Amino acid sequence: MLKQVNLSRLWLALGLLAFSFAVGVGGFMLLENYPFIDAFYMTVITASTVGFGEVHPLSDVGRVFVSFYILFNLLVVAYLVSVLTTYIFDGELRHLFRMIRADQEIRSFRDHVIVCGFGRNGYKAYDELRHSGTRAVVVEQSQQLLTAATEAVGHQIPSVLGDATTEATLRQAGIERARALITALPKDADNVFVALTARELNPQLIIIARASARSSVSKLLSAGANSVVMPDEIGGSHMANLIIRPEVIRFLDMISGLDPNKLRLEELPYHELKPALRGQSIRELDVRSRTGATIIALRRGQGGELEVSPAADYRTAAGDVLLVLGNEAQIRALHQQFK
Numbered sequence: 001m002l003k004q005v006n007l008s009r010l011w012l013a014l015g016l017l018a019f020s021f022a023v024g025v026g027g028f029m030l031l032e033n034y035p036f037i038d039a040f041y042m043t044v045i046t047a048s049t050v051g052f053g054e055v056h057p058l059s060d061v062g063r064v065f066v067s068f069y070i071l072f073n074l075l076v077v078a079y080l081v082s083v084l085t086t087y088i089f090d091g092e093l094r095h096l097f098r099m100i101r102a103d104q105e106i107r108s109f110r111d112h113v114i115v116c117g118f119g120r121n122g123y124k125a126y127d128e129l130r131h132s133g134t135r136a137v138v139v140e141q142s143q144q145l146l147t148a149a150t151e152a153v154g155h156q157i158p159s160v161l162g163d164a165t166t167e168a169t170l171r172q173a174g175i176e177r178a179r180a181l182i183t184a185l186p187k188d189a190d191n192v193f194v195a196l197t198a199r200e201l202n203p204q205l206i207i208i209a210r211a212s213a214r215s216s217v218s219k220l221l222s223a224g225a226n227s228v229v230m231p232d233e234i235g236g237s238h239m240a241n242l243i244i245r246p247e248v249i250r251f252l253d254m255i256s257g258l259d260p261n262k263l264r265l266e267e268l269p270y271h272e273l274k275p276a277l278r279g280q281s282i283r284e285l286d287v288r289s290r291t292g293a294t295i296i297a298l299r300r301g302q303g304g305e306l307e308v309s310p311a312a313d314y315r316t317a318a319g320d321v322l323l324v325l326g327n328e329a330q331i332r333a334l335h336q337q338f339k
Contacts, residue, residue, distance in 0.1 A: 013080040020047060020076050024069055032062045047073045102158055103172070109135055109158070111179040116164035116194050118145045121184040121210055121231055126157070137173045139164040165193045170201060180206035183225075188216035192223045199224030255325070264331045266293075268322040272339050282322075283312040291333040293326030 024043030028034045034042065038055045045052045046066055058066065112135035115126050122138070129136040130153070138159040140146055150157050162169035164185060175181070175198055183194040191209045198205055209225040211217050217228045241249045254263045270278060277285060288294050298310035301319040316322070324334055 009083050009086075013076075013083040016076045017080060020069075020073055023072075027065050027069065028062075031065055032056065032058060046070060047077070049073075102156070102160075106137055106158055106160070106172070106174050109137065109174050110177050111135075112137055112174065112177070114139060114170070114173045114175065114178050114181045114198075116140075116181065116183040116191075117185040117210075118142070118149060118159075119184065119186065122182070123149055125182050125184060127153070137178075139169060139173050165190050165197065167197055167201065170194075170197060175201045175205070178202065178205060180208065182208045182210075184210040186212075188212055188220070191225075192216070192219050195220055195223040195225045263325060263327055265296075266324045266326070266331050266334060268324050268334065268338060270316050270318055270320040273316070274338060277338060279315055279317070281313050281315045282310060285316075285338070287322075287324060287334065287338070290337055291326065291330050293324045293330040293334050295322050296325050297323040299323070 021043055024047060025036070025039045028039035028042050029036065032039075034055065042055055046069060049070065113129055114137050115122050115129070116139045118126070118138050118140040122140075126136050126138055126149075136158070138146065138149075138157055139162065140159060141161065141163060143161060146157060146159050146161070160169055160173045162172065164170065164183065181194075181198050183191045183198075185191050185194065188211055191211065195207050195209055198207055207225045207227075209220045209228050211220055211228050211230050212232065214230070214233075217230070220228045238249065255265055282295055282298075285295075295310065296308065298307045298314065299305070299321040300307060301317070304319070306323075324331070326334065
């Protein structure tokens, strides 16, 4: 993972420093018969070049050892200083602290959504989830993409820097605790691999996959994706329908948020209704006059068919879900009065 790559130079520098101390202590103990404390003291003052005198006079072999040891330590210290300078002044250290905080935050997430790939489709998916109040974690290999997106949204994005096709990266993103995963990587083969890995790690996960080629749709579904979206095909169909049925597309744009007068489709499940409202008919609920929003569809029971424009006399029952259409203010009123 990139997190490990970012730390590799620092670990190398610290490893060289530890190796240098081990060589120094061992050399003084073997060549000069110093006890451990004296050998450690001589190693420290020699490596730091402070110029203190020897604990005991050195033999000729000891002087040769110290001479080469000082030269070696000059290289080690120079490398360590250069690495620390890079981490401090180039923002690497600040970036590491941000990643540590993000890891701690992600560990507390439950029922969140993982977005793999932060290109145009991934960013749009994350932005929509964020505006709906849904927690989301982004998995992306490019630090530049994440930095640009962070500046655009104005807050730190919960993210994992790494390859989304690897099991370790998905675990770091909290795949076992996630509710859904959106894989929007550029290559269809990578999306297939992500779907396979995610389905294995979390059998209950909802997986939405992006596809570029129609031949990839069946592969993604076989790999475990619940739904497959083809952005290029949707875009072409959208452009054609702007000519054939422009008002229909304008209405759909209002729902999708592409129009300034944005509308929202909201689910109103039976179990989220206030107890006093459960079992009432659609007429008795009177959603339109109370909030301005409109009930446009109903799903009866668990896994039932979707019924458009349900009858006003239908009484809601356990497992039902009402689909309500309205603007932001109307949906807020719906939440306040009915949920």
